[in-house]
Amino acid sequence: MAQSDRVVALVVAGDDGENRADAFQAQLQTIGAETLRAQSANSTELRSLLKRFAGEAADSRAALVYIDLPIVTFEGRAFVLPSGSELNKATDLFTRSIPLQAFARSSVQAAQGGSVVATVAATQDDLPTDLSLATAAPQPATGSSPILLAAPDAFGPILDILATAAPLDTVELGALLNAMARVEGATLSDVQPRPVFLKQPAVAEEDVEVAAVTPVLKEPASPTDEAETREELEALEQSLSRSAKRSVQRNLRTRGFYRGLVDGSFGPQTRAAISAYQNSRSEEQTGILTRRQLTDLST
Template sequence: MFRRALFSLVGAALCALPALAQSDRVVALVVSVGEGGARADAIQAQLQVIGAETLRAADPNNAELRSILKRFTGEAADSRAAFVYLDAPAVTFEGREFVTPAGAALNRATDLFTQAIPLQAFARAAAQAEQGGAVVAAIGRAPADLPAGLSPLETAPEPAAGSSPVLVAPYGRSDAVVQVIAAVTRDEVIEVGAMLRRMQAGEGVSLSASPATPIYLRSPAVEETPVALQIAAPEAGADAPPETLEELELLEQSLSRAAKRAIQRELRDAGHYLGLVDGIFGPQTRGAISAFQEARTDEATGVLTRRQMLDLRAGG
């Protein structure tokens, strides 16, 4: 009877978890290459303060950055708004802009096509969100021996159809960008166009175009919709043994993706999870669950028990 009652309580508690529907999600990609790592970490922390789900890449090589950009594009398509912060070297070649990942070997200008990623690829990814998004590029120090035909990126590109606005702060001019993002508060309504215009006031900072319609990284509070979750009570008596790990894994598999997102959000609010709230229980989520369990002096299995689900929802 105890397990039956506890199962019912878990079902009721999870039914009350807030749904992170497409219209509620804000996702951000934060990339650093070279000396801007600490600055990018601060930007990521501030974006999380306003509720953005962040995907962080520190010194990624070409393959790693392409992979993380592909993942971010899919997440942006399942979100209300998207934001990209790049703190990396970037160059121009024949009117096109390229971000250079860690380890890029530019012996000649055409190496860009295999060793770098077009800046517009990030702008197209951010544009996949329901409201759209923006790219802010704080340009890092360019290599001293750039091949002929390449030059450090100093100005924003021309507007492009199907792409989000791009703001460029040339090397050494990122203070305005950092200060604007650092000034946002947890409860502030944050509209991207207004934020970009404040950044543009910095010396040397340029913007491809202002958003055509408002894009909110944090919008006015809206009423949240509960997640419907159906869990059948097990056939068990009062003297039933504790759940096995296999039983708990089956319970977890029965959760909807929205419910899994809600669990990730609760783990993030408790200070254990820093990844995307995407409903995918990968290594980061497992580590966060283990950290939550260790903080309770429970066995760190990486899979939540029913009681732990209840306590997580209750803030304990």
């Protein structure tokens, strides 16, 4: 039942982005990530690798995807163009590309969560009418990890941020993304709902679920962090992977608040356990955890 301490990464690139992908992968390996590489993969190959990666992410602490391929938008949605994709009309996207959100849904399967970092490469051919290269990260989506979208010119500064963090003892993904999002030409779809550690100091076995460490590069909490609306907290909970929800249930059980199945489903027993935990802290009993409660419960 213990959380895996693995960090896994999928690195996807076409011919034009091979050097960028090599550099990004090298830094991820410095952090200690296990990397799965897809170089110039066609649509069938990439879908197969993505399915495999989702399984690896579900057995990991954290997961990250780096994409260096053309990403186009159509009717408000973003699509990744695998190598060899030929588009004669806009609707060819539905059979010859992969939704960008599919990568975000795979990385969020990790116990703590994950993210997608994408460099929007140029296309070899002109795009059909109604299609254009993506210029901004998509809107947040339930059940998906945050997505950082960047132009090729932003890659250098983004790599420098990763390279600066890689040798440190602790690397927290949310803080890393926030720093990358400040680079000109980069945008971020959403903030990380809870700490995700790409690298953390070794801890005793009983503390391996989530180490009690201080994130690096993390920005100070704003005065409104505690004033979260119910809608925000429900969205936070919905963003948690099943593995993360099982971790919450295990920690509630360890503290004597929960006696139900550790199944990753928040039913009446889990709600009652959360309320009891909140009562023990002399806080409002809502049955929905705040960000602070999630963090404290994991330490």
